[in-house]
Amino acid sequence: MQDNSLYSADVKMSVELDVFVGNTTIMDKEVYQLWLNGYTVNDAVKFRIEGGVMEECEASAEVLLSDTMDQYRTFQMCERLLHHPAKLANQLLFQIPPDRQAMLIERYYAFDDSFVREVLGKKLSKGTKKDLDDVSLKTGITLKSCRRQFDNFKRVFKVVEELKGPLVENIRQHFLLPDQLAGDYAAIVFFANNRFETGKKKLLYLTFQDFAFCAGQLINNWTVGAVDNMMEDMDVDLDKEFLQDLKDLKILITDKDLLDQHKSLVCTALRGKTNVFNEMEANFKNLSRGLVNIAAKLINAKDVRDFFIDIVEKFIEPCRSDKWTSIDVNLYLTHYTNSVHILDTFKYHAVWTRYMGVIKSCILRMYHD
Structure with a gap:
């Protein structure tokens, strides 16, 4: 004893x-x-x-x-x-x-990719939090962990939405997170603010990291902060002036001479370099209309939300159906982008470069062979 x-x-x-x-x-x-x-x-x-x-x-x-x-x-x-x-x-x-x-x-x-994939782009509100029981059942993550992760997203969003300066840096400094994790949270904040649609069936093949990469491209190139790094909400809101300017790109598909010249330049550059040249030539006008129409509609909030669906429907799916490889897509978009600068009557070079740089990067990331 x-x-x-x-x-x-x-x-x-x-x-x-x-x-x-x-x-x-x-x-x-x-x-x-x-x-x-x-x-x-x-x-x-x-x-x-x-x-x-x-x-x-x-x-x-x-x-x-x-x-x-x-x-x-x-x-x-x-x-x-x-x-x-x-x-x-x-x-x-x-x-x-x-x-x-x-x-x-x-x-x-830290968070589970399967969890964030379920809530990405949704409003970080009480309504979404009520649905976490279903998310927990679907992902196999405990409800308590789902709530912690959701509350973390909401807390970071609330702190940084009012701050000036680079979004990733603000998150890193205020929450003492490593660079990769701070970048992931920046993507979550950006998606929640702009309410991008990510849950439609056509988008389910995309991972959180696919979306996070695209968010980084958009933040670094299409936000107000891309041109003025001390603006309010600089990395959260898309640059409305830029979105307005994108309407000017419609001339590439409404001016028949420009459209024909553009097609001729691209096809000349591509001939003999790919096994799907015939498909590229046949679908050029449809693909070009798709890409330019995405740009022209981004001034509307609903079309911003449908940005990723539009990319899949108007470009990725047609290319997949014609059996393009990622190399083919890269080759096509490179010549498609560069050849515009040779067009004599086209004046919107800076806007085109800013637009296509992001679109090309996002498509290449989203194009899973």
Whole structure:
């Protein structure tokens, strides 16, 4: 009996020391991930046992349960600080080394691609949050984790939507996130602000990273911040002046002489360089009308929302049906873009370059052979 009581006292003492103010706070990365994933304490203990932690530490199930509960309490107490990561470094309650702070923040703001794919482009509102039960069932991600990820998106959106300066940099500085993660959050904010449609059946083959890449292209080239880096909402709103100027590109499809000249230049450059030349030549006018009409309609909010659907329907699907490879697409778009600058009566070179640079990059990313 005496030995058992001493063992209990030792266990109690070790638990007290784990959370003792003044000592480095012990945080197990595996347990933290289980907490982030939304598992209960009991489920977390099962995962730890299955992972062989009892053999490694020579601990009993009771000790493991106590340790897991203690760490869960610590994470819950830290959570309010993680909502404002800069506060984590300045608080005195937990002694957490800087490298461990960085790990806590990065993992807290990390998200599942399958989850973000379900909510990308939707309004970050209570209505969307109510649908998270369905998202949880569909993705297999716990509801608690879905809510944490959604609340993180909403929190970042609210903080940065009022800030001047580069969107990615603002997110990185205010939430202390690494560059890649800050860039991903910039894409999420940008999509939520512009309400791009991403959920239609034709777009389901696209991954979050496909959309994030395209968002980066749009942010860096089509927003107000692309021309003035201290404007309000610089990286969130599309440059309306630029969108208005895109209407001028319609001359490429309404002026028959220009359309014919453009086709002749492109086909001359492509002849003998691809196995689908006949298809390129036959479909030139339809493809050109598709690309130019996308540009001309972007001044309308609804057409901005349908941007990715239009790209798929008006360019990607016709090319796929004619069995173009990614190399064919790249070759075609390169000559299609460059040859416009040779047209004598075409005057809108800067607008064309700004438009086609983004369109070409997005199509090449979205064109999965």
